[in-house]
Amino acid sequence: MLKTEAIAKHFGGLEVLSDVNLSVGAGEIVGLLGPNGSGKTTLLNILSGFLRPSGGRIHYGGRDIGGMAPEAIARLGIRRTFQLPRMPEKMSCAELLLTAVEQPAGARLLAWPGRARAEARDARKRAFEMLEHLELTRVAHQPASGISGGQQKLLALGAAILGGARLLLLDEPTAGVNPTLRLRLVETLQDIRRQGVTLVVVEHDMGFIGRLCDRCVVLDRGVLIADCKPEHLMENERVVEAYLGKRETRPKAPDALLRTAEA
Ligand SMILES: Nc1ncnc2c1ncn2[C@@H]1O[C@H](COP(=O)(O)OP(=O)(O)OP(=O)(O)O)[C@@H](O)[C@H]1O
Ligand SMILES: [Mg+2]
Known part of the structure; x- marks a missing residue:
């Protein structure tokens, strides 16, 4: 590979x-x-x-x-x-994971609004499951740049995993x-x-x-x-x-x- x-x-x-x-x-x-x-x-x-x-x-x-x-x-x-992870200043942990979830192609979103809603729901579910898994639920709505060093490493790992690499x-x-x-x-x-x-x-x-x-x-x-x-x-x-x-x-x-x- x-x-x-x-x-x-x-x-x-x-x-x-x-x-x-x-x-x-x-x-x-x-x-x-x-x-x-x-x-x-x-x-x-x-x-x-x-x-x-x-x-x-x-x-x-x-x-x-x-x-x-x-x-x-x-x-x-x-x-x-x-x-050494670098976290965006203005994003919460949950937002960061949500933006990381592999996004479906834009064209498909426009053609099928119902499906887009289902996919957004699915993305939210996956992001919050990841937060739970990484023991970050308590800080889900805190700014990503304000959580501890170890927590930032976990969040960065979660984002990488959700990115569909x-x-x-x-x-x-x-x-x-x-x-x-x-x-x-x-x-x-x-x-x-x-x-x-x-x-x-x-x-x-x-x-x-x-x-x-x-x-x-x-x-x-x-x-x-x-x-x-x-x-x-x-x-x-x-x-x-x-x-x-x-x-x-x-x-x-x-x-x-x-x-x-x-x-
Ligand atoms: N931009 C740079 N300019 C000059 N030297 C650099 C640069 N980046 C890395 N080095 C040097 O290259 C060497 C290897 O660094 P590197 O960060 O790859 O090591 P590492 O194996 O990841 O170490 P660690 O386990 O401490 O993270 C070091 O001597 C470092 O000082
Ligand atoms: Mg190194």
Whole structure:
């Protein structure tokens, strides 16, 4: 469904991505991992058209979408969420979700006013069910920009899900979300996949990745260093090194550190 070929990105002299070859099959849930600053968000920005790659190609559904504008990529069915959501000032949470629900074609609305009313009712039902699911009913009529950081992440995720995407790119969708709700979101995202949506999810929490993803890829300083099932991640010495440092320079275990501090 999505395939990148030798994607590169540099900002001035800083090489942030190099030779990234990533394939995502239709219906897969792929986790994108890597230490802070390894290039995960930059890669999502490139896939969704928010940044131009310095080199390489992106194929999506048989087309080369590299360098296309974000709106054009969104029209092809790719939707993304942001690591730091930006909420409109003047919209309530409910309004934001209502505008996100995939809209039927305008021409059909004009030709069938009765049907348009039924579709508006359906959109409202779906928006409020999503608010309930995300435990946001209490703030449904509050301005979206005024709710908490974790709630804004949930709202952005809800909007992305309701938007009718074929490929969803999620940048740390549950960062700052409480553990119970995170567990529920694993099920939600698996439901979405059963409805035919493909997902690429940036995430730091290995437990979440293990529950959610079929496969995960790991970036380290802009290079893809692993592509495997989540359960095999920690067998990969390059992955362990990327997160914990080289064996000989790894920090001591936390309990050893504590003992040192007490001594
Ligand atoms: N617009 C920019 N101009 C200059 N450098 C940038 C720009 N955007 C990103 N970078 C740099 O690219 C590197 C990768 O950043 P990126 O945000 O992709 O990392 P990340 O893997 O998403 O990290 P995190 O887990 O902390 O979100 C960082 O060193 C960052 O400073
Ligand atoms: Mg990031």
